Amino acid sequence: MTRLIVWRHGNTDWNATGRVQGQTDVPLNDLGRQQAVDAAELLVRLRPAAIVSSDLRRAADTAAALGALTGLSVRPDERLRERYFGPWQGLLMTEVAAQRPDEYARWTAGADVIGDDIETLDDMGKRMADAFADAAALAPGGTVVVATHGASARQGVLQLLGWPKEQIRTFRALQNCHWVELAHDESRGWQLAAYNVGPFTERPVPPPV
Template identity: 75%
Template structure:
């Protein structure tokens, strides 16, 4: 039996639009994000998911709620699917981080762990999100998980067993775009599709 897991990034927020680091700050969707979620939900509902699971942060849970409104399903919530904790960066724009904490910013831009600022390590992030993915995948043959940009990328990399250098080759997910992963008994987890969605004409905001 093959399991399909759809990893769905939340819709746009005002902090996304401003290039502000969200992390685990509970920022809601803006009007664009709500529209993105509604339009993407139409496509995802056509896949007839067996279950929907979301991060409990509003921008992800409200994105998942748009799909639940179409399918009539209940959304399950999992704190492990939250965005990376960005410590003292949260609330700053990426330009402010670069100016105020240049060494940390340089490590982040290079895809390395940030030393200082109480930022969650990539390994810790990958492990917790991948654990959430694994539990969600047990809920059916097709499960949709609503999460966040950095969380999605690192969790996917951990699930696939990729080294950090390979995870860095994944382009940041656009708002309300998704990844499809498959798993079967002989091949384990595989990447089937990446950055799929309705909106393709907007710049990709940082996955923070």
């Protein structure tokens, strides 16, 4: 059985403020870097045989935390980038809703096509599923970790499983530095084993001394 871990990157300042990142190359913030370390300490126990990452810094630096623990090099794959949001990128979601209300309405309704300059769900799902399959082929019978992005991760998982596109609306958003576990064998194909798994995002506050 091959195991594929689809891992969302750690937190960024744009995540924290609700700004649309898309394929803008936004770095991790201090919280995101700590989340990557905390998650890597759990993922290393799965004994990954290969690590593949989006080439955007927030995913690549998340993957590097696991690479440091395993000694594995991280293979970049630009197909694992986030959805391209065109003119939305850099805007707050509140600004998108105010400035581009028709596109925003289509997005909230889960439409495949939002606008001419925004990647469709179908195109994103296909490139992500292809990248996932190629990553899994690096270690048949082993564990492969793929560091990527929230929206693209969900759509790629849906496509890989062969589920109808309407099903995506039943998936909760992946939290930063949480992951999806998929398993594959020859008789059953791809199966969903776990979803939104990861470390606690907030550390407990120590009691006053």
